[in-house]
Amino acid sequence: MESSYYLKELSKCVRCGSCKAFCPTYDEDPSEATGARGRLALLWGLSSGQLKPSPILNDRVFSCTLCGACSGLCPTGIDIKEIIYHGRNLLKKTDKKRRYLRLITSFSTRRPKLSFRLLSITQHILFPYLMRKGLLPFKPELSEHHSKDSLQVYTVSKKKGRVALFSGCTTNLLFPYLKESLINVLQTLGYETVLPVGEVCCGAPLRTLGIEEEAIELAKKNLGIFSRLNVEAILSLCPTCTLSIKSEYPKLIGKGMDKVTDISSFFIDKLDPSRFRSVSSDIKSAVYHDPCHLKYGLGIEKEPREIIRNTGVNLLETEENRCCGFAGTFSISNKDLSEKLLEKCVREYMKIEPEMIITTCPGCMIQLSKKAKNKPVLHLIEVIEEALLPQS
Ligand code: SF4
Ligand code: SF4
CATH class of the missing domain: 3.40.50.1860 (Rossmann fold)
Structure with missing residues (x-):
């Protein structure tokens, strides 16, 4: 979307402060620029050319967790998360602090198989390092089933329905057993499960870092793959993937997938x-x-x-x-x-x-x-x- 669109959106802010009510970063550090309203004010300055990117401004914009607690609170209807995504896209070239994160995220989402191989080779050094740094709580068991080269179908004898799985990167990489649990539960309930070939990252980690163009490419790939499937639902074990594909793809590429659903919504009427x-x-x-x-x-x-x-x-x-x-x-x-x-x-x-x-x-x-x-x-x-x- 054009920058003028965001400027128009930002000009709707009446500075009421309603969006700060549940903002976790503002709750932790109650200074204006670490809350939703302050971030929007910074982005207004940036979009209108009155402010220039700086390490402090960048930090404030990137210190939002994108939790969405401010969503729907704005009386003038500003989509705060979308504005923050846009701001991060504007800032990505000048934001040196997160440049390596961008490089790693971009590489791993574009080349998932190679990244997985590299991770497998370096895991004995990398995982203990991340654990020492407090970034990982446990040493993950990497799954050999991470990459699929052919369509996988888990059949059932008395079929009640057919669903697909959007596996998601975190589940694939660190919690493959959750995927197995979901397939087991679906089979017990009589659902055939399909895992298509070619699923890519939902794009949320890229958008988080302001890499919108690459997120758009991935979104289009996923849409192409999953919208061709003849299934009644597409289940995901990760709410970020679900939200991204269902509600954020329409804003990103003009079309989402209504069939994508979280497991609790799917199972609620099947598990009394x-x-x-x-x-x-x-x-x-x-x-x-x-x-x-x-x-x-x-x-x-x-x-x-x-x-x-x-x-x-x-x-x-x-x-x-x-x-x-x-x-x-x-x-x-x-x-x-x-x-x-x-x-x-x-x-x-x-x-x-x-x-x-x-x-x-x-x-x-x-x-x-x-x-x-x-x-x-x-x-x-x-x-x-x-x-x-x-x-x-
Ligand atoms: S999305 Fe960002 S600005 Fe909005 S409540 Fe969460 S941390 Fe605050
Ligand atoms: S709730 Fe909306 S109008 Fe009020 S300060 Fe936040 S962004 Fe501005």
């Missing part, structure tokens, strides 16, 4: 309590962590909670459910702020002493595992798989 084993002898307590892109971006909060309760887990509630501070590359480029957000988030959970933390996002799992060291952090699909009765 009768589908689960009785766990009365071993009831576990848990807290559910809302991934920001699921809660704010897609408006989904009740469905995962209802499914967790249906499995027999004793779901505890906290007064506050905060952003965990992961936000992809944000946890690397804004490490201190990310750690402070994590600290507050986990402290809230520990007050109610759950036996485990359940979430629906692989990124949140990485982040929460860094702090909640003595508590298992599980994806909802693991909880479902564990409690689900075999096919009758």
